[in-house]
Amino acid sequence: MSQKDNWKIWEVFIRSKNGISHKHVGSLHAPDAEIAIKNARDVYTRRSEGISIWVVPSDAITASRPDEKEPLFAPADDKVYRHPTFYDIPDDVGHM
Amino acid sequence: MSKEEMLNLEARFERYVAEENKVEPKDWMPEKYRKTLIRQISQHAHSEVVGMLPEANWISRAPSLRRKVALLAKVQDEAGHGLYLYSAAETLGADRQQLVEDLLSGKAKYSSIFNYPTPTWADMGAIGWLVDGAAIANQVMLCRTSYGPYARAMVRICKEESFHQRQGYEIMMALAAGTPEQKRMAQDALNRWWWPSLMMFGPTDEHSPNSAQSMKWRIKRKSNDELRQEFIDKTVPQAEFIGLTIPDPDLKWNDEKGHYDFGEINWDEFYNVIAGNGKCNKQRLEARNKAHDEGKWIREAANAYAEKRAKRESTSSSVA
Ligand SMILES: [Fe+2]
Ligand SMILES: [Fe+2]
Numbered sequence: 211m212s213q214k215d216n217w218k219i220w221e222v223f224i225r226s227k228n229g230i231s232h233k234h235v236g237s238l239h240a241p242d243a244e245i246a247i248k249n250a251r252d253v254y255t256r257r258s259e260g261i262s263i264w265v266v267p268s269d270a271i272t273a274s275r276p277d278e279k280e281p282l283f284a285p286a287d288d289k290v291y292r293h294p295t296f297y298d299i300p301d302d303v304g305h306m
Numbered sequence: 307m308s309k310e311e312m313l314n315l316e317a318r319f320e321r322y323v324a325e326e327n328k329v330e331p332k333d334w335m336p337e338k339y340r341k342t343l344i345r346q347i348s349q350h351a352h353s354e355v356v357g358m359l360p361e362a363n364w365i366s367r368a369p370s371l372r373r374k375v376a377l378l379a380k381v382q383d384e385a386g387h388g389l390y391l392y393s394a395a396e397t398l399g400a401d402r403q404q405l406v407e408d409l410l411s412g413k414a415k416y417s418s419i420f421n422y423p424t425p426t427w428a429d430m431g432a433i434g435w436l437v438d439g440a441a442i443a444n445q446v447m448l449c450r451t452s453y454g455p456y457a458r459a460m461v462r463i464c465k466e467e468s469f470h471q472r473q474g475y476e477i478m479m480a481l482a483a484g485t486p487e488q489k490r491m492a493q494d495a496l497n498r499w500w501w502p503s504l505m506m507f508g509p510t511d512e513h514s515p516n517s518a519q520s521m522k523w524r525i526k527r528k529s530n531d532e533l534r535q536e537f538i539d540k541t542v543p544q545a546e547f548i549g550l551t552i553p554d555p556d557l558k559w560n561d562e563k564g565h566y567d568f569g570e571i572n573w574d575e576f577y578n579v580i581a582g583n584g585k586c587n588k589q590r591l592e593a594r595n596k597a598h599d600e601g602k603w604i605r606e607a608a609n610a611y612a613e614k615r616a617k618r619e620s621t622s623s624s625v626a
Binding site: 275 | 334389608
C-alpha cells in the first residue's frame with residue numbers, strides 16, 4: 211500500500227519557551243517534513259505548549275542499546291571524585 | 307535461549323517492575339507483556355477515535371457558540387488522544403496501518419460505551435460528565451503504568467481530560483437548573499448513561515481473569531471494582547448537587563465501609579454490546595469507514611506532493 215511506504219514515522223521535539231531546550235514529546239506519521247511540522251502543531255501544541263518544533267525521521271536516530279547500559283554507563287558510577295561532595299572543605303570557608 | 311534462562315529473565319523483569327521501575331521501548335520484556343500492552347493501548351486508541359462519533363453528532367446543533375467551540379475542542383482532543391496512543395503502540399512494534407485496518411474491519415475492539423446513541427443535547431452533558439469521568443478514573447491510574455511511553459501519553463491525556471468533564475458537567479448543571487422540560491432531559495440522559503458508564507470499568511474482579519497478571523506487571527494499578535467504586539463515590543454527590551437522581555434504587559451510603567453500596571449491573575447487556583449487538587455498533591463502524599474512504603484523496607495528494615518535492619529537490623541539487 212502506497213500510504214504505508216510514504217508516511218514514515220517522525221519523532222517530535224518541542225521547545226516550550228526560549229531558554230528551555232527542545233524536548234521529545236512523541237511521534238506521528240507524515241509524508242514529508244513540512245506536513246510533519248503541521249501535524250505536530252495540531253497533535254502536540256493545542257494548548258500553547260510550544261514556540262518551536264523539530265521533527266526528525268525516526269529511522270535517522272541511532273540509539274545506544276539497552277544491553278550496553280553496563281559497559282557504557284557503569285564506568286561513571288565509581289568516580290565519586292567527579293562530584294563536589296567528594297572534597298572536604300570546612301564550613302567556615304562559606305559556600306563554595 | 308534455554309527455558310531456564312527465559313524464566314530467569316521473566317523473574318528479573320517482574321522484580322524490576324515491582325520495584326516501580328519503568329520499561330522503555332528497547333528494553334527486554336516478556337512477549338506476553340508486549341502483546342498485552344499492544345492490545346490494550348490499541349483498543350484504547352480505537353476508543354478515543356470512535357469516541358468522537360457520538361459527540362460529533364451534535365457539533366452542528368450545539369445550542370450556543372460557547373457550547374459549540376467547547377464541544378469541537380473536546381472532540382479534537384479525542385482525535386489527539388487516539389494519535390498519542392497509536393504512537394505508544396508503535397513503540398512496541400505494532401504497525402499503525404494494521405491497527406487502523408483492524409478497527410475498520412471490525413476485528414479490533416473499542417470501548418462499548420460508544421455504541422450507545424446520543425439522541426438529545428443532554429447526552430453531550432452526560433458523556434462529558436460520566437463517560438469522560440469514568441475514563442479519567444482509569445487514565446489517572448494509567449499515568450503510573452509500567453510502560454514508559456504509555457504512561458507519558460496518559461499524563462498528556464489526563465491534563466486535557468479535566469476540561470472535558472467540566473464542560474459536560476456544566477451542560478448538565480445548566481439543564482438541571484432550567485425549565486422542567488430541560489431538567490427532564492438531563493435526568494433522562496443520566497438514566498441512560500449511568501449504567502453503561504459503570505460498565506466501562508469492565509467485568510467484576512472475579513470475572514476478570516487477565517487482571518491479576520496486569521496488576522503483577524504494574525500495567526494496571528487498581529482493580530476494575532476499585533476504580534468503579536471510586537467513580538461512584540465521587541459522582542453521586544455531583545448528581546445530588548445539581549438535583550438529579552442516580553437511577554439505582556439500591557444506591558445507599560454505607561457508613562461502615564465508607565463507600566456507596568450499589569445495585570446489580572446488567573452484565574448481559576455489557577456482553578451483548580461487546581458482541582456487536584449494541585444500538586450503534588454498525589453505525590459507528592460505517593461512519594469510521596466512510597471517513598477513512600473520504601480521506602483517501604487527501605492522503606494520496608499528500609503522497610504525490612511529497613514525492614514531487616523530493617524529486618525536484620534531488621534534481622536541483624544534482625544540477626548544483
Ligand atoms: Fe480522551
Ligand atoms: Fe475526553
